[in-house]
Amino acid sequence: MTPQAEFHQRDRDLHPPAHTPVYKTSVLRSPRIPLWSLQNSLSEVTGPIFSPDELGPLDNDLVLNYAKQGEAIGEQTIVHGYVLDGNSQPVSNTLVEVWQANAGGRYRHRNDTYIAPIDPNFGGCGRMLTDERGYYFFRTIKPGAYPFRNRINSWRPAHIHFSVFGTGFAQRLITQMYFEGDLLIPHDSIIATIPDKSAADRLTARLDLNASRPLECLAYRFDIVLRGRRQTLFENKLQGS
Amino acid sequence: MTPPPFIPSYLPETPSQTAGPYVHIGLIPEQAGFEIFENNFSGDIAGPDVVGQRIIIEGRIFDGAGHVTKDVLVETWQANAAGRYNHPADMQNKTIDHNFRGWARTGTDFATGLYTIRTIKPGSVAGRKGRKAMAPHVNFWLASRGINIGLATRMYFGDEEAANSDDPVLNIIEQPERRKTLIAPRSERDGALVYTFDIYLQGDRETVFFDV
Numbered sequence: 001m002t003p004q005a006e007f008h009q010r011d012r013d014l015h016p017p018a019h020t021p022v023y024k025t026s027v028l029r030s031p032r033i034p035l036w037s038l039q040n041s042l043s044e045v046t047g048p049i050f051s052p053d054e055l056g057p058l059d060n061d062l063v064l065n066y067a068k069q070g071e072a073i074g075e076q077t078i079v080h081g082y083v084l085d086g087n088s089q090p091v092s093n094t095l096v097e098v099w100q101a102n103a104g105g106r107y108r109h110r111n112d113t114y115i116a117p118i119d120p121n122f123g124g125c126g127r128m129l130t131d132e133r134g135y136y137f138f139r140t141i142k143p144g145a146y147p148f149r150n151r152i153n154s155w156r157p158a159h160i161h162f163s164v165f166g167t168g169f170a171q172r173l174i175t176q177m178y179f180e181g182d183l184l185i186p187h188d189s190i191i192a193t194i195p196d197k198s199a200a201d202r203l204t205a206r207l208d209l210n211a212s213r214p215l216e217c218l219a220y221r222f223d224i225v226l227r228g229r230r231q232t233l234f235e236n237k238l239q240g241s
Numbered sequence: 242m243t244p245p246p247f248i249p250s251y252l253p254e255t256p257s258q259t260a261g262p263y264v265h266i267g268l269i270p271e272q273a274g275f276e277i278f279e280n281n282f283s284g285d286i287a288g289p290d291v292v293g294q295r296i297i298i299e300g301r302i303f304d305g306a307g308h309v310t311k312d313v314l315v316e317t318w319q320a321n322a323a324g325r326y327n328h329p330a331d332m333q334n335k336t337i338d339h340n341f342r343g344w345a346r347t348g349t350d351f352a353t354g355l356y357t358i359r360t361i362k363p364g365s366v367a368g369r370k371g372r373k374a375m376a377p378h379v380n381f382w383l384a385s386r387g388i389n390i391g392l393a394t395r396m397y398f399g400d401e402e403a404a405n406s407d408d409p410v411l412n413i414i415e416q417p418e419r420r421k422t423l424i425a426p427r428s429e430r431d432g433a434l435v436y437t438f439d440i441y442l443q444g445d446r447e448t449v450f451f452d453v
Contacts, residue, residue: 008251010254010452010453011253011254012452014253014254014256015254015256015257015389015390016256016257016258016389016390017389018388018389018390018392020389023259023387023389025259025386025387026259026387026388026389027305027387028304028305028306028308028387028442028443029304029305029310029385029386029387029388029442029443030305030387030388030389030442030443031392031442031443031447031448031450032305032443032447033447033449035450035451035452036413036414036449036450036451036452037451037452038410038413038451038452038453039369040369040453041366041368041369041375041410042320042326042330042331042333042366042367043318043320043326043366043375043378043380043395044380044453045330046318046326046328046330046331047318047328047344048318048328048342048343048344049327049328049342054280055278055280056278056279056280059278065277066275066277084252085252086251086252086253086254087251087252088250088252097267097268098267099263099264099266099267099268100266107263107266107273108266108273108274108275109262109263109265109266109273109274110273110274110351111262111263111312111351112263123266123270123275123277124266124267125266125267125270125277127267127278161258161260161261161263161264161267163260163267163268167328167330168330169318169380169382169393169453170393170453172316172382172391173254173255173257173391174257174258174259174260174264174384174391175255175256175257175258176258176259176261190258190259191258193258193259193389194256194258196256199253199256200256202253202255202256203255203256203258224255225252225253225254225255226254226255227254228251228252
C-alpha cells in the first residue's frame with residue numbers, strides 16, 4: 001500500500017463552532033482559547049482499522065439484533081448511502097456505528113427517563129463496515145421525536161446518530177441524520193448550531209422510494225463525506241484520484 | 242489542441258453534530274446498561290501478548306464551571322512500544338506489533354467522572370519531514386453532550402522531560418504554561434504505573450486542543 005498523504009484542512013465554517021448558546025450545554029463545554037493548528041503528522045494520518053470478524057451477522061439489523069420475544073415495534077426503515085471523502089473517493093472498509101431512540105422516542109439508556117415505554121425488543125444501536133465502494137446500509141425502526149432539557153419546550157426531530165472513522169484519526173466524525181419532511185427540523189436547537197444552512201441541510205436524508213421494499217418498508221438515503229486527502233504532485237501529475 | 246487543465250472539485254465535509262447524552266448506546270452499550278454485541282470495544286487494550294510496559298492512564302474532564310463531566314466519550318490512538326502505528330500509512334522501519342491495534346474507547350464514569358485506559362507506553366514516533374522525532378504521546382479524541390465537534394488533544398508523559406522538551410508539537414505552543422496542560426504526571430499505585438491526565442474544557446487551566 002502506498003503511503004497516504006495529509007488531509008485537506010478541515011473547513012470549520014461547515015461545522016458548528018464549539019460555543020453555541022442556542023444549545024445550552026455547549027456553553028460550559030466549549031474551549032475558549034483558539035485551537036492550535038497542527039500540520040498532519042503520522043499521529044493524524046493513521047487510525048484504527050477494523051475487521052469484519054469483529055462484527056456479528058445481525059449488527060446492522062436493528063429490527064432483529066436485540067429481538068428477545070419478537071421484532072422491534074415501529075415503522076421499519078432502511079437507511080443507506082455512501083461514505084466518500086472530499087475527493088469523491090469511496091472510504092471503504094471503514095466502521096460506521098449508529099444509535100437512536102425507539103419508535104416512541106425513548107432510548108435504552110439508564111439515564112433516559114422520558115415517559116415513552118422501552119421496547120423490550122429494541123436495543124437502538126448497530127454497526128457495519130462500508131464495502132469496497134464505500135457503501136453501507138442498515139435496517140431499523142424509524143425513531144420517534146422526543147423533548148430534551150434545553151428550553152422548556154425543546155424537541156428533537158427524529159434522528160439517528162452516526163459515528164464514522166475513515167482511514168486516519170483526523171477524519172473521525174460524529175454526526176446526526178434527520179428525515180426529509182420532519183416538521184421539527186426548523187425548530188431544533190442542535191441543528192441550529194450549524195451556521196451554514198446548506199451544510200445543515202445535507203444532514204437530512206432523502207426519502208428513497210427506489211430502495212424501499214414494496215409492502216414492507218421505506219428507505220432513506222444518507223451520504224457522508226469525510227475530509228479528503230491532499231494530492232501530491234508526482235512527475236507533474238496529481239497522484240491518487 | 243491541448244487538453245483542458247485538470248480542475249479538481251471537492252465535496253464539502255458532512256458537518257459534525259454533538260454525540261449527545263446517550264452516546265453510550267451506540268459506542269459503549271455496557272455503560273448504557275445493556276449487552277448487545279458479541280464484541281465490545283474497550284479501554285483495556287494491553288492484552289497478554291502485547292509487547293511493552295503496562296500503564297494506566299486515568300483522569301477527569303472538567304467543564305467551565307469546574308464541575309466533573311460524567312458522560313464524555315474518550316478515545317485514544319497511539320503507537321506501539323517501538324513507536325510505530327498499526328496502519329499502512331506508517332512506513333517507519335520499526336516492528337509492527339500485530340497484537341496491538343493502538344486504539345482504546347471508554348467513557349467517564351457516571352458516578353465519579355473518572356476515565357481509565359489500560360495500555361502500554363508508546364515509543365517515540367518520527368516527526369514531519371525535517372522535524373525532530375515526536376516524544377512518546379497518546380492522541381485523545383473527546384465527544385459528548387455539549388461538544389459540537391470532537392476535541393482532539395495529546396497526552397505526553399511526565400517522566401519524559403528530555404524528549405518532551407525537544408518535541409516539535411509541544412514546541413509550537415508558545416506559552417510554556419500551556420504545554421504543561423498536555424503532560425501527565427506519573428505515579429505508582431499497587432505496583433501499577435499510573436499517568437494522570439485531567440482535561441479542562443475551559444477556564445484558567447484550559448487544555449490545549451488541536452485543529453488537526
